[in-house]
Amino acid sequence: MSQHPKNFNRKTKIKVRFFFRKYPALLYVVRWFSISIIIGLLVGTASAIFLESLSWAANVREAHIWIIAFLPLAGLAVGMLYYYYGKDVEAGNNLLIENIHDPGKATIPFKMAPFVYLGTVVTHFFGGSAGREGTALQMAGAISDQFTRLLRLDKNERKVLIISAVAAGFGSVFGTPLAGAVFGLEVFLIGKIRYNGIFPAFASAILADQVTKLWKVGHTHYHIDFIPKIEFLPFIYCIIAGIIFGICAAAFSKMLHQTSFIFKSKISYPPLRPLVGGIIVASAVFIMGTTRYIGLGIPVIEEAFGKQLPLYDFALKMIFTVITLSAGFKGGEVTPLFFIGATLGSALSLVIPLPFGLLAGMGFVAVFAGATNTPLACTLMGIELFGAECGVYVAIACIVSYLFSGNNSIYTKQKIGEAKNSRFSDLTNKSFEDL
Numbered sequence: 001m002s003q004h005p006k007n008f009n010r011k012t013k014i015k016v017r018f019f020f021r022k023y024p025a026l027l028y029v030v031r032w033f034s035i036s037i038i039i040g041l042l043v044g045t046a047s048a049i050f051l052e053s054l055s056w057a058a059n060v061r062e063a064h065i066w067i068i069a070f071l072p073l074a075g076l077a078v079g080m081l082y083y084y085y086g087k088d089v090e091a092g093n094n095l096l097i098e099n100i101h102d103p104g105k106a107t108i109p110f111k112m113a114p115f116v117y118l119g120t121v122v123t124h125f126f127g128g129s130a131g132r133e134g135t136a137l138q139m140a141g142a143i144s145d146q147f148t149r150l151l152r153l154d155k156n157e158r159k160v161l162i163i164s165a166v167a168a169g170f171g172s173v174f175g176t177p178l179a180g181a182v183f184g185l186e187v188f189l190i191g192k193i194r195y196n197g198i199f200p201a202f203a204s205a206i207l208a209d210q211v212t213k214l215w216k217v218g219h220t221h222y223h224i225d226f227i228p229k230i231e232f233l234p235f236i237y238c239i240i241a242g243i244i245f246g247i248c249a250a251a252f253s254k255m256l257h258q259t260s261f262i263f264k265s266k267i268s269y270p271p272l273r274p275l276v277g278g279i280i281v282a283s284a285v286f287i288m289g290t291t292r293y294i295g296l297g298i299p300v301i302e303e304a305f306g307k308q309l310p311l312y313d314f315a316l317k318m319i320f321t322v323i324t325l326s327a328g329f330k331g332g333e334v335t336p337l338f339f340i341g342a343t344l345g346s347a348l349s350l351v352i353p354l355p356f357g358l359l360a361g362m363g364f365v366a367v368f369a370g371a372t373n374t375p376l377a378c379t380l381m382g383i384e385l386f387g388a389e390c391g392v393y394v395a396i397a398c399i400v401s402y403l404f405s406g407n408n409s410i411y412t413k414q415k416i417g418e419a420k421n422s423r424f425s426d427l428t429n430k431s432f433e434d435l
Contacts, residue, residue, distance in 0.1 A: 036203035044211025068127035075274025112142035119330030129320035130331025140169030171205030175219030179381035191418025242400025249370025259326035277327020341367030370405030
């Protein structure tokens with residue numbers, strides 16, 4: 001005798017509920033993997049389009065240097081766009097971090113994605129010195145957060161969604177999915193990692209990276225020729241280099257915030273700030289007669305791994321980047337930090353008896369670790385980019401740089417979950433904006 005369809009469906013539903021109650025992790029994995037697929041497809045595609053756009057902008061600029069003369073007007077245009085239409089998304093990465101800390105706020109406006117994309121491409125096309133990670137993270141966060149209401153996510157789930165988006169954006173734009181996942185988990189709260197987001201973060205970062213690769217968009221590869229055995233003296237040299245990288249990271253963060261304050265206090269009308277900054281940067285380029293310190297600076301980073309560079313390279317890139325970003329141009333800080341760290345490391349081989357390629361690789365990730373307070377993500381990034389053989393050196397440099405960068409960060413909304421030193425335990429749960 002056949003069973004009634006209603007009874008059959010009811011029993012099936014009961015069995016399914018019982019199964020998922022018995023294995024709750026499976027439901028969690030299935031749900032978040034499905035969400036991660038959506039994030040991976042959209043963010044990976046957005047990163048591919050963005051990377052290709054930056055490559056096009058750099059090629060056109062280098063072929064027609066006269067374009068740089070229009071950097072001030074480009075800055076004015078970007079400033080007016082944000083002043084009249086984008087005040088609610090102007091905070092950039094800090095807005096993402098703020099929404100992770102307080103996910104009860106309104107959804108991140110979708111316009112953040114096209115605004116920051118356009119602003120960054122314009123910055124690079126006309127010769128500003130900026131990076132790409134900030135744009136990738138903001139595009140990822142703005143796109144992914146639109147699914148919060150559609151998927152009916154609660155506050156905690158929305159927090160995990162934004163963390164996963166940050167992981168996907170970082171992992172796909174640099175081709176380092178493991179570092180991207182840990183960066184998303186590590187960046188918003190120093191000293192603590194939110195483990196309930198670990199699966200979505202890794203899944204989203206890996207999938208986004210694969211989607212970017214499916215679009216045939218490549219990433220820069222770096223090679224360290226010689227890595228010495230870990231012995232007492234190289235270990236000591238590594239610590240010394242890490243201290244210098246940490247001090248450099250702190251100096252960059254302080255210069256960025258101080259210069260931004262000067263622009264804001266001296267120029268009351270926001271669109272005029274990038275106009276003035278553009279005049280300074282463009283004038284410096286033409287006076288110096290080189291485009292070495294504008295754009296992403298990838299050729300110079302590659303150069304740092306192949307030969308010993310002069311000490312002034314890192315200082316000039318720092319100045320160009322600080323003026324560009326403080327004035328209000330769009331882009332990220334991370335690739336310039338790679339440039340600063342790699343060139344500083346290469347130059348340190350003058351006084352530190354380690355191979356310049358290894359020092360360049362250590363500086364590449366260690367200055368970034370100190371400026372963002374993400375030593376674990378940066379250690380993984382070093383291993384993904386340069387190979388596991390340099391893992392110990394990279395880890396030591398990143399951790400020491402993190403410790404010696406002090407209570408500084410390029411992200412003012414980043415909070416201290418656990419202080420670097422027990423002497424500063426009173427800083428717990430404070431953001432760098434409050435310090």
